[in-house]
Amino acid sequence: MIIKNETDITVSWFCFNQKDAFKWVALASDDLSNSPGDNQKTYTPPSNGNGLYFLRFTYEKGGTEIGGQVLSTNQTITITGTKDHYHTNVT
Numbered sequence: 001m002i003i004k005n006e007t008d009i010t011v012s013w014f015c016f017n018q019k020d021a022f023k024w025v026a027l028a029s030d031d032l033s034n035s036p037g038d039n040q041k042t043y044t045p046p047s048n049g050n051g052l053y054f055l056r057f058t059y060e061k062g063g064t065e066i067g068g069q070v071l072s073t074n075q076t077i078t079i080t081g082t083k084d085h086y087h088t089n090v091t
Contacts, residue, residue, distance in 0.1 A: 001053070002076040005032040005039040007086060009059055011066065011079060015045055016054040024054065044073060057088065 005011050010033050016024040027045050045053055056068030057079050067079050067088035076091050 001043055001045070001055070001071055001073050003032060003041045003043060003055065004076060004078040005034050005057075006078055006080045007034055008082040010034055011057045011059055013041070014056050014058070015043060016056070017045065017048045018052070018054065027053070057086070 001015075003013050010031055012029060012031050014029040015027045017027050018024055028043060030041060032041055033039055051072045052070050053072070054068060054070050055077050056065055058065050066086040069077060069088045069090050071077050071090045078089050078091070079086055080089070081087050
């Protein structure tokens, strides 16, 4: 999966694997700058059987969640927006 930050701030991202309907397991996390050339990350999570993962974005290193969606390993998730109006898009 490709993770892109097109916002006005540095964000943190967290990738989760769903083990069952109630338990999400954190796989990886990192900070992602909003500076051109440093605002994209490629991450390959371990296989989980269904190929779907939940990726969420926060600011302030795990503070307030500002977006998130389910995606597969061959998709790109992009967060866009400014000043409390953030949006995620999966392609």
